[in-house]
Amino acid sequence: MVSAKHEGHLAGPCSQGKPRSVHQPWAILAPVNFLQLLLPDFALILLGYLVCRYTALGRPVWEQVESLVYxxxxxxxxFQSIVRSPLDLGAASSLIAAGLLLGIAGIALAYAVPHLPGxxxxxxxxxxxxAAQVAFRFNSYIALALSERLAGPExxxxxxxxxxxxxxxxxxxxxxxxxxHSNTGFVRALVRNPLIIATALGLAANFAGFRIPPWLETTVSRVGGASLPLGLMAAGAGMQLAHLAxxxxxxxxxxxxRHLLLPLVALGLAWALRLPPAQAAVLLAFSALPTASSCYVLAARMGYxxxxxxxxxxxxxxxGLxxxxxxxxxxxxVLG
Structure with missing residues (x-):
């Protein structure tokens, strides 16, 4: 999802004109305060929990919020995240392959859980x-913030x-x-799922060269941005820790x-595909992110x-800490 002018960055040439290797030092990466990065999300979950249980804004209110977010x-x-930058599949083919293989591994592991010995x-x-989605989905807000702090615009x-x-x-x-499991029909569930619809429309718009007009971009950003705090607060409002036990x-x-096996898979992929340092760092971060707050909204809206x-x-x-x-x-x- 990058334009051609950035292709050189994704290919990873260093300042001396030599290709980067996964063995190159990681000095290009900035230090990250993970507590500072994750605390706002956790605070919003806690806030939703407290507001739902100790104010007049009880479950009926939050059920409507869930519908609005979903x-x-x-x-x-x-949609906005996908159409933001032109999609150039050839510019980062190794990273794309690593991301897809990582995702397939996560889905396969999640689906295999009930069938494992013991x-x-x-x-x-x-x-x-x-709940299987928790094992492989990711928090996109933290992903964007973390990647910028790790390797800047690249x-x-x-x-x-x-x-x-x-x-x-x-x-x-x-x-x-x-x-x-609910016998609703997979294809029917896909074509009616708003997240799937938004993703498909975003990809189609990206390939067609559509960009959100500048005069509309701020409004769209604010609408989309509202989903993150409200989704996290809705998760807190619906949380019942007794279910975990x-x-x-x-x-x-x-x-x-989510938090141990996928990072190890990402390590193997970064090594096998010899990803440049910035790409390897982003893949490793991607593999270890907290799960998506929308997992809750999706499960609740589909009757789970x-x-x-x-x-x-x-x-x-x-x-995630x-x-x-x-x-x-x-x-x-290990890669360094």
Whole structure:
């Protein structure tokens, strides 16, 4: 999702004209305060929890907020994110391949959980269908902020590439088990899902060369931006931590995939594809992000256990304080 003028950056030439290697030092990357980065999201989840339980703004209010986020605000954010920059698939082909392979690995691991030795019979099929998405989806707001701090403007371009190619895959991966388990029909669920529709329209608009007009861009940005705080607060409002204790095996399995196994997969892909330092750093960060706040909204709107998924979103946000330093510290040092 980058223009041709940025192709040289994505290919990774260094100032001396030699190609970067994954063995090059990581000095180009800025230090990141992960607590400062993740605290606002966690604070919004906590705020939603407190407002829902201790004010007159109870569950009926937040059910309407969930609908607003799901059917309007978040689709606008997805569309804007995808059409923001021209899509140039050849400019970062290795990163695109790594992102897709990472996504496929996450989806496969999430789907395999009920069938793993020691977990057969211990995982409720309906709970798994609604929560499997937690293992592979990602918080796009944190992704954008983190990538810019890691590698500046180039980092933003790189994460835009990953968002553009992975969001369609992840949305389909999230909807499939829920549609299959509820017998609503996979194709029907896809064509009616607002997140899928927004993604498809965004990709079509990008390939057609459409850009949001400058006079409309600020309004669209504000509409899409509103989805993030409201989505997080809605997750907090719907959260019931007692549900986590009832599904311990599923909780541990999904969060282990999200925060431990996927960073290790990303390490292997960065090494195998010999990604330049900036691309490898963005891929590692992408692999260790907290899960998407919209996981809760999607599960709740499709009739699944929203409070349980909200608890997973909260735990994932906290675990990001460990998985991001692990990916960008320990694993980055392995590549370095």
């Amino acid at each position: 059917f309007f605000l978040f689709p606008v954010l997805l 977990l057969r019979g211990r995982i409720d099929a309906r709970e798994h269908a609604g 980092g933003l371009l790189l994460i835009a590439v990953l968002i553009g190619v992975c969001v369609p895959l992840f949305n389909v991966g999230a909807v499939w088990p829920m549609a299959r 009832q599904q311990k095996a599923l909780t541990v399995s999904l969060l282990t995939i 256990n929203g409070p349980y998924v909200a608890g997973l979103v909260t735990l994932s946000t906290l675990l 460990a998985s991001l330093p692990f990916a960008l510290g320990v694993l980055r040092a």
